[in-house]
Amino acid sequence: DAGVIQSPRHEVTEMGQEVTLRCKPISGHNSLFWYRQTMMRGLELLIYFNNNVPIDDSGMPEDRFSAKMPNASFSTLKIQPSEPRDSAVYFCASSLLLGMGTGELFFGEGSRLTVL
Amino acid sequence: DQQVKQNSPSLSVQEGRISILNCDYTNSMFDYFLWYKKYPAEGPTFLISISSIKDKNEDGRFTVFLNKSAKHLSLHIVPSQPGDSAVYFCAALLNFGNEKLTFGTGTRLTIIP
Numbered sequence: 001d002a003g004v005i006q007s008p009r010h011e012v013t014e015m016g017q018e019v020t021l022r023c024k025p026i027s028g029h030n031s032l033f034w035y036r037q038t039m040m041r042g043l044e045l046l047i048y049f050n051n052n053v054p055i056d057d058s059g060m061p062e063d064r065f066s067a068k069m070p071n072a073s074f075s076t077l078k079i080q081p082s083e084p085r086d087s088a089v090y091f092c093a094s095s096l097l098l099g100m101g102t103g104e105l106f107f108g109e110g111s112r113l114t115v116l
Numbered sequence: 117d118q119q120v121k122q123n124s125p126s127l128s129v130q131e132g133r134i135s136i137l138n139c140d141y142t143n144s145m146f147d148y149f150l151w152y153k154k155y156p157a158e159g160p161t162f163l164i165s166i167s168s169i170k171d172k173n174e175d176g177r178f179t180v181f182l183n184k185s186a187k188h189l190s191l192h193i194v195p196s197q198p199g200d201s202a203v204y205f206c207a208a209l210l211n212f213g214n215e216k217l218t219f220g221t222g223t224r225l226t227i228i229p
Contacts, residue, residue, distance in 0.1 A: 042122075056216055088139075104162045106159075110157075
């Protein structure tokens with residue numbers, strides 16, 4: 001079975017450029033999460049969707065960040081314009097919420113972003 | 117402000133001995149706690165969890181202990197094996213049924229053969 005698929009795995013870009021990260025959740029999962037991993041803050045939740053609807057975006061750092069989930073099998077995280085401090089590993093995760101969320105998320109392999 | 121804290125960035129343990137990873141939290145409303153394990157260039161994977169109504173949960177070599185009065189939980193791995201070398205993240209759920217996980221900063225565990 002395919003897990004959560006993220007692309008690109010690595011992205012190197014220059015400050016000011018637009019970055020788009022992509023995620024395909026596990027088929028049948030109805031919740032999708034975007035996390036960012038940094039040394040200082042560990043794994044931070046940026047936003048999560050349930051049934052394609054954004055539920056909590058309080059972790060999105062600022063207006064430069066936006067996320068969409070146009071359908072159940074695809075989501076994007078966009079940074080425009082990108083800044084060096086956005087350099088991090090971005091993880092997408094999905095889960096099947098059966099009315100009793102247990103925190104058992106399935107993570108993709110991550111997208112490592114470097115902004116020069 | 118970090119609501120879930122892992123104060124030890126790294127830990128080295130001899131193979132066969134016990135590994136103890138610690139985690140502290142500040143929000144007494146957290147209802148459910150989890151440990152995730154992460155290998156390099158991979159995403160975190162779920163390891164073990166515990167509900168706030170329990171003080172211990174065991175799964176094979178892994179045991180999680182919860183001390184609610186101290187707002188502290190720990191993960192014990194016995195015996196430690198080389199394949200356990202990874203980064204371990206502690207995480208907490210605000211209430212059962214909510215999927216907003218709050219993670220700590222992680223502890224890198226190295227098992228020395």
